[in-house]
Amino acid sequence: MIPLDDRGLLLGDGLFETLLAVDGVLAAPGPHLDRMGAGCATLGLPPLDRDEAVRLMGEALGRLDAPRAAVRLTLTAGSGGRGLDRPDAPQARMFATAAPAPRPREPADLISSTVRRNDLSPASRLKTLSYLDNVLARAEAQGSGVDEALMLNTRGDVACAAAANVFWLWGGRLYTPSLACGALAGTMRARVIEAAKAMGIEVVETRSGVAELARAEAAFLTNSLIGVRAVRSLDGFAWEPSPLVERLAAAVRG
Amino acid sequence: MIPLDDRGLLLGDGLFETLLAVDGVLAAPGPHLDRMGAGCATLGLPPLDRDEAVRLMGEALGRLDAPRAAVRLTLTAGSGGRGLDRPDAPQARMFATAAPAPRPREPADLISSTVRRNDLSPASRLKTLSYLDNVLARAEAQGSGVDEALMLNTRGDVACAAAANVFWLWGGRLYTPSLACGALAGTMRARVIEAAKAMGIEVVETRSGVAELARAEAAFLTNSLIGVRAVRSLDGFAWEPSPLVERLAAAVRG
Numbered sequence: 001m002i003p004l005d006d007r008g009l010l011l012g013d014g015l016f017e018t019l020l021a022v023d024g025v026l027a028a029p030g031p032h033l034d035r036m037g038a039g040c041a042t043l044g045l046p047p048l049d050r051d052e053a054v055r056l057m058g059e060a061l062g063r064l065d066a067p068r069a070a071v072r073l074t075l076t077a078g079s080g081g082r083g084l085d086r087p088d089a090p091q092a093r094m095f096a097t098a099a100p101a102p103r104p105r106e107p108a109d110l111i112s113s114t115v116r117r118n119d120l121s122p123a124s125r126l127k128t129l130s131y132l133d134n135v136l137a138r139a140e141a142q143g144s145g146v147d148e149a150l151m152l153n154t155r156g157d158v159a160c161a162a163a164a165n166v167f168w169l170w171g172g173r174l175y176t177p178s179l180a181c182g183a184l185a186g187t188m189r190a191r192v193i194e195a196a197k198a199m200g201i202e203v204v205e206t207r208s209g210v211a212e213l214a215r216a217e218a219a220f221l222t223n224s225l226i227g228v229r230a231v232r233s234l235d236g237f238a239w240e241p242s243p244l245v246e247r248l249a250a251a252v253r254g
Numbered sequence: 255m256i257p258l259d260d261r262g263l264l265l266g267d268g269l270f271e272t273l274l275a276v277d278g279v280l281a282a283p284g285p286h287l288d289r290m291g292a293g294c295a296t297l298g299l300p301p302l303d304r305d306e307a308v309r310l311m312g313e314a315l316g317r318l319d320a321p322r323a324a325v326r327l328t329l330t331a332g333s334g335g336r337g338l339d340r341p342d343a344p345q346a347r348m349f350a351t352a353a354p355a356p357r358p359r360e361p362a363d364l365i366s367s368t369v370r371r372n373d374l375s376p377a378s379r380l381k382t383l384s385y386l387d388n389v390l391a392r393a394e395a396q397g398s399g400v401d402e403a404l405m406l407n408t409r410g411d412v413a414c415a416a417a418a419n420v421f422w423l424w425g426g427r428l429y430t431p432s433l434a435c436g437a438l439a440g441t442m443r444a445r446v447i448e449a450a451k452a453m454g455i456e457v458v459e460t461r462s463g464v465a466e467l468a469r470a471e472a473a474f475l476t477n478s479l480i481g482v483r484a485v486r487s488l489d490g491f492a493w494e495p496s497p498l499v500e501r502l503a504a505a506v507r508g
Contacts, residue, residue, distance in 0.1 A: 001255035002263055004349055009256055010328065012266030012384040018337075044393060070337075074264065082353070083272075083324075084385070084392040084417050095258055099336070115377075120370035120408055121387045130266040130384035131338070133375045138338040139298060154374055154408035163338050 006093060008076025011084065012130030014092075015039040020101065020224045021061050021069040027224070029054065031187040036075060039126040045077055045092050056096040063098065070101035070225050076129065101225050104147075107232035107241070108221055110161065112210060113137035113149035117159040119182030124153075127184060138162040148221065150210070150234060153182040157207050164223040165189040166231075168216035169244060175212070178205040188222040188252065195251040201244075218242030220249075227252050260347060262330025265338065266384030268346075269293040274355065274478045275323040278315050281478070283308065285441040290329060293380040299331055299346050310350040317352065324355035324479050330383065355479050358401075361486035361495070362475055364415065366464060367391035367403035371413040373436030378407075381438060392416040402475065404464070404488060407436040411461050418477040419443040420485075422470035423498060429466070432459040442476040442506065449505040455498075472496030474503075481506050 008014035017032040037048040057071050075094045080087035115137040118124055137149035141162065150166065153159040159182040160166055166183075167176045174196045177183040193203050206212075213219060218239055219231040228249035232238060262268035271286040291302040311325045329348045334341035369391040372378055391403035395416065404420065407413040413436040414420055420437075421430045428450045431437040447457050460466075467473060472493055473485040482503035486492060 001257060002260075003255060004328075004351055006256075006263070007389075009260070009263045009330075010270070010326070010383070010385075011389050012382075012386045013389050016264070043390075072264070074258075076263075084389050085396060086389070086393060097258055116372065116374035116408075118370065118372035118375070118387065118408070121372070122369065122390060123386050128266075128386050129264070130386035131264075132266045132377050132382050132384035133372065135261075135265050135267050135338050135340070136297075136376060139340060142339060154370070154372070 002093070003079060005079045006076050007078060007081065008074070008093070008129045012128060014074065014076035014129040015043070016075070016127055016129060017073045018224055019057065019071045019073065021071050021098070023067055024061055026057060026061070026071065028187065029057070031190065032073070032224070035127065035185065035187070036073065039128070040075070040092070042122055042126060043077065044086070045090055048075070049094070053094060056094060060096040060098040064100070066100035068101050068103065069098045071096060071098045074129070104226055104229055107230035108148050109146040109232050110148050110150050110234045111141050111144050111146050112235055113140050113151050113162070115140070115151060117151045117153045117182040119153040119155070119159060119180070124182040125179065125185070134162040152210060156209055157181045158210055158213050159183050161221050164221035164226065164229070166213070166219065166221060167192065168213050168219040169242065170216045173202045173204055175204050175206050175208065175216070178207055181207055186222060188224050188227060191252050192222050192228060192248060195248060199247065199251065218245050220245045256347070257333060259333045260330050261332060261335065262328070262347070262383045266382060268328065268330035268383040269297070270329070270381055270383060271327045272478060273311065273325045273327065275315050275325050275352070277321055280311060280325065282441065283311070285444065286327070289381065289439065289441070290327065293382070294329070294346070296376055296380060297331065298340070299344055302329070303348070307348060310348060314350040314352040318354070320354035322355050322357065323352045325350060325352045328383070358480055358483055361484035362402050363400040363487045364402050364404050364485055364489070365395055365398050365400050366489055367394050367405050367416070369394070369405060371405045371407045371436040373407040373409070373413065373434070378436040379433065379439065388416045406464060410463055411435045412464055412467050413437050415475050418475035418480065418483070420467070420473065420475060421446065422467050422473040423496065424466070424470045427456045427458055429458045429460050429462065429470070432461055435461055440476060442478050442481060445506050446476050446482060446502060449502060453501070453505070472499050474499045
């Protein structure tokens with residue numbers, strides 16, 4: 001339980017990470033802890049206690065019996081301050097929960113969301129507790145009977161999906177929105193870029209409108225839980241399955 | 255205390271209102287409840303239980319002994335769902351807290367924030383629990399030793415301050431950013447517009463860059479707690495006190 005004066009609860013003032021655990025073991029926690037630690041610095045919060053974070057996630061995993069689990073680590077700016085103002089010495093509050101995370105079996109159907117990603121806020125480079133824009137984008141997708149929502153940034157460039165990074169293939173190259181577009185520096189995004197380069201594929205971090213994605217030969221989503229998930233359609237326009245997307249999915253599943 | 259699976263805590267999925275209470279009595283709760291009720295509809299949450307909201311705020315006030323209090327009403331999207339996805343039938347969770355709210359005695363010094371207001375999200379028209387952009391803007395102001403931060407929207411138009419609406423006077427007219435700029439429909443904003451019109455002052459809801467505010471004859475902030483608070487400086491450029499701002503402040507204090 002969390003007290004009513006917690007700034008994460010009242011103002012979305014905090015950070016989170018979602019990690020995959022397989023057979024009770026966290027898969028690659030390092031990059032997630034690095035990102036949360038960097039987020040603490042950006043938000044002006046005390047340095048992340050990595051040992052405590054790992055301990056809390058282990059405890060949450062210990063309470064769950066699932067071969068594949070999503071572990072959520074939450075860090076709030078703690079209690080205190082007055083209105084928007086932080087207290088002089090904020091004390092972070094941290095907790096972790098775990099839930100079964102079956103791998104999605106189908107490729108994803110997407111719509112373009114009307115909600116834009118605010119690339120003009122430092123929060124767009126962080127995984128923060130102020131996630132309502134993403135919730136609203138996802139709710140649009142749910143309302144349209146599809147899986148995920150594509151989000152453009154404030155300039156109209158492709159940024160990300162509500163809970164995933166976006167990639168597409170065109171002319172033998174792999175494209176993904178640059179971090180400057182408001183894309184989160186996803187840990188799986190980094191792994192896919194690395195895997196693609198190892199396979200001899202040129203990777204372009206790009207600033208592109210939705211038309212460039214729409215004409216791509218294939219598209220896919222990435223995050224820690226789904227790995228690589230093919231996109232089957234965007235706004236009703238369908239793609240055929242792509243062997244190259246399957247190869248990339250297998251490379252990061254390994 | 256709030257459970258760890260609350261969507262307000264985990265995702266900033268919810269709404270809040272801050273009301274003034276004088277001598278234990280809520281000042282004009284109606285417009286605040288209207289706005290929260292409209293927000294529930296926009297977010298796809300069940301209709302607001304207004305009686306319960308008033309009861310919770312009364313309880314919070316009863317625990318406080320202060321002539322002037324800030325009552326904060328918080329509504330979260332409740333527990334449940336998986337990741338970003340809302341549960342099929344979300345059950346809102348509501349609570350209220352109260353704290354002393356002395357009236358600021360000095361006019362406000364402002365800086366222009368580097369954090370932009372996301373007018374391209376429906377959340378910009380709501381007072382949501384995803385308030386980190388505003389927290390970061392305020393932290394910039396605090397870091398510069400001033401009171402408040404001016405926020406531009408994604409097009410570079412003046413939108414609001416971190417926790418207030420913005421007005422300025424020029425050539426006998428009163429200007430304030432239109433709601434389309436990402437300004438919140440402040441209850442005190444509406445009262446000031448009404449008071450100005452009653453005084454024969456033309457009010458222009460505008461889309462303006464910061465240069466128009468900078469050359470104004472006077473500027474002020476509004477919210478429920480401060481009423482009208484004169485702006486003394488923006489980015490170090492100072493204004494003289496304005497008798498007209500004082501008249502407007504007196505009109506809404508009455």
